[in-house]
Amino acid sequence: MSRRIIRRVHTLAGLFIAPLILVAAFSGFFYALAPTIETWVYKSELTATSSSPAQPVAKQIEAAKRIHPDLDVAKVQIPDEEGKTTRVLFADPTLPSESYSRAVFVDPGDLHITGELTQYGSAASLPFRAWLSEGHRSLWLGEPGRIYSETAATWLGPMAVTGVAMWWFMRKQKNPRKPKKKSRRQAMQRHTLIGLIAAPGLVFLCVSGLTWSHFAGDNIATVREELNWMAPEPNTNISGEQSAQIGGSGHAGHGEHAGHAGHSGHSGTVEIDLAQADTALQVGRNEGLTGTLQLAPPNETGQAWTVSEPRQAYKMHNDAITVNGDNGEVIDRLPFSSWPIAAQLTSWIIQLHMGTLFGLVSQIALALLALGIGALVVYGYIMWWRRRGGKNSGARVALRELTWKHWLALGILLGGYSVIAPLFAVSGAILFAVALALDFLGKDKNAKPNAEAEDTKAIKEYSHTPI
Helix, strand or coil, rough: HHHHHHHHHHHHHHHHHHHHHHHHHHHHHHHHHHHHHHHHHHHHECCCCCCCCCCHHHHHHHHCCCCCCEEEEEEEECCCCEECCCEEEEECCCCCCEEEEEEEEECCCCCCEEEEEEEECCEEEEEHHHHHHHHHCCCCCCHHHHHHHHHEEEEEHHHHHCCCCCCCCCCCCCCCCCCCCCCCHHHHHHHHHHHHHHHHHHHHHHHHHHCCCHHHHHHHHHHHHCCCCCCEEECECCCCCCEECCCCCCCCCEEEECCCCCCCCCCCCCCCCCHHHCCCCCCHHHHCCCCEEECCCCCCEEECCCEEECCCCCCCCCCCHHHEECCCCCECCCCCCHHHHHHHHHHHHHHHCCCCHHHHHHHHHHHHHHHHHHHHHHHHHHHHHHHHHHHHCCCCCCHHHHCHHHHHHHHHHHHHHHHHHHHHHHHHHHHHHHHHHHHHHHCCCCCCCCHHHHHCCCCCCCCCCCC
């Protein structure tokens, strides 16, 4: 593909899409660190101060139900470490969606209620992180606001690819002179260096962000369902066959940013024998489930308890079993290794994007990536301003200069991507119209297009930046 086409796309997208990317990076910086900040903000709710041995889970649930006697217990999250509270989650129809629940925090030692908060998503986000999530996802504008984040995500990958391609075309053109301070060439050097380092991260954020976006996320979910790439669910029917149900709760990509919590509600009205919670927990531990465990009671008569390993830092697998609460019989086993590989990858990618897979390490890495994206945008605008003075942008590409090979390559690359990410097509069409308008307004009727001169000028301005 013509290097001038690549440069034109990169420049125009940088000028008009970069503000959206900058906003997403700014909110993403704080969202990346939110899991750690959250532990400080809600330390009193999350900390168990009693030194007494843990009471039975049934008693902990009873203590929590005194706070909400009219609500159904949806799940119970039981830590395996001393000093942490048990979370009893209640399904509340007054909350925005089933991804939200009322969380009552119980000190397992003395059954003291340390607090009550709203919890969101499969990452167990409390109000502060859920608020940041909403801002990062939609700027607190609801569904219409999701267009901003999806548009930004769709362009992260193309911006990274075109930027690396520009460096590749010009990498052998060295300028031995040291760039002057505050010059365009100095800004280009820094933009190039940061871009090459951050490019893999940009592609990752593009892929992972689109997974749970609105329009592209729906398309990706459809593909996953058709290819049977959804996360399976364990069988809970005590009298039925032990078979996993695939994709019963929708795609996991529409979650933490858009509710990718899976099923977090409990709509049944079946009376729960709380003593069965201790049986289910003990069986889960005996079956090798580790870390914090999540118990989900049956929502219909004749169904089993679900015991699972929720998403936790440094936990690469989320195994689950179902247990007959009456006698402790294991009804079904669903190890993470039995998931389709695409479902496993999706789970890891989502957790990496949220900064939870590797705890503080992944949070710091994402925060640094967000700062790098911000620097890329700033240096990009500096380069544009110092070169053009606010008049024009990028090298012109006359449509008649494009060969059928160029059109074919553009059609395959952009067309295929646009099918998955329709907002890329819409924003790309707008950029194309803007490019035509800029070329028309800035066109010198007496001058002939000189593509080679423009390319030579760009190469002379470029200084090789070794990595």
